[in-house]
Amino acid sequence: MDASSKKKRTRGKLSREMIENAAFEVIEREGLSGFSMRKLAAALGCEAMSIYHHFPSQAHLYEALVDRLIGRLKMPDPDLPWRERMRIAVLDYRRIGREHPAFATYFLSYRMNSPTCLAYINGIVGLFNDGGFNQEMAARLFRAIGYYLGGALLDETAGYAKGPSAVTTVSSEQLERDFPNIAAAGRFFSTAEFDKTFDLGLEMLLDEMERIRDGTRTANAKSDNLREK
Amino acid sequence: MDASSKKKRTRGKLSREMIENAAFEVIEREGLSGFSMRKLAAALGCEAMSIYHHFPSQAHLYEALVDRLIGRLKMPDPDLPWRERMRIAVLDYRRIGREHPAFATYFLSYRMNSPTCLAYINGIVGLFNDGGFNQEMAARLFRAIGYYLGGALLDETAGYAKGPSAVTTVSSEQLERDFPNIAAAGRFFSTAEFDKTFDLGLEMLLDEMERIRDGTRTANAKSDNLREK
């Protein structure tokens, strides 16, 4: 018989960390929708259900992945100028998203509630408080900058740089002819332009935040009340 | 036998429009991940495979849904002041996302390439051109505003307002004690505050765009070159 020669069961082989590492790899290789517990198991050289001994569900595993990414983020040095601290915090977050483009899709719509993530968010909100804003403005600016950051990451990781998702596509000749504005703008939409575009928007928001803090934002703010309804 | 009494086959019942309408309903009722061709068929009173006669795949169906949402958007009146045109365009897009919160998740990472969607994008890029920016700046600002808009929609439709996605959550007592900044900011994170927060960020970006156009953005822009690396 000697059935043991066929399957080399190395006991205690698996661990949470090993599984997490493999999960990151499989997700990036197969894409988030192509990821499955069975493929993860194959990468680990075990059966799918063995993973459930370490993570009670796929959701728990995903949560651990988010925690690991967020948990490694450090708050920027408080001795730096505030604007620089804010910039670093934003770019740090963007970096971990860019490092895991396939996982970012999940990451970005994940509503963080683990202690690790809450500690991070608490620190970032504190950074806005340090900027000299009152609680309301700190809260709203936190959200507004987060919108920009999240939207940029979504586009940079899942956007046009990955090619069209449409089933029916348009030839570049037709694009040039029928949609000239897009054709003209297209060259600034490439992956190589991501940093420059992101920085432009980020600096715009940083400028405005400093204007709000310094009370020098009187120019066009009046039009805020022009909204219908 | 009289098998016809059991199943009332009403021929020509289905149509692309009917299927699309039902799809929007089922998606919003079941959530995007809870949506399936079989559930859609059940809502339509037909079998799953009947849908494939009208849409060759689920992806084609989704694409049609995106096209329908985008296709109904009109460019703002060109006679309005430019800032107002831009504001309306942004809010229109946000509105259709908010009207289909469950579908928005798909919508936001969908890379539009259908003629309908390209026509829309072409119009919006043209709106930036009308603002008096050169091609490069128009392209980058289009993207930057899109980042803000997309991130906001993602958060408003899939974010914290839907409750935590984490499997392990933290009690409100612990939140108050360990994460005071979040607790303090929390009241401005509610659904009721969405409009006000969105408007703040939008007006910030509109302000900055006008500064860029008018060349009055000299204040802090110098720090743009402080980036490491």
Next chain:
DNA sequence: GCTTGACAACTTACACTGTAAGGTTCATTT
């Protein structure tokens, strides 16, 4: 050395998914 217990990993099974392939029904045209 032997037994026991606990735990880690595996096996099986179920209800679900999208959709390929092919069969059936029926309104319309000839």
Next chain:
DNA sequence: AAATGAACCTTACAGTGTAAGTTGTCAAGC
């Protein structure tokens, strides 16, 4: 009346997450 072809249904397959039950392996106590 016969034929056509669109519209719809049935069946089947390979994939999914995971509940439930089983087996293999190692360490401790006798």
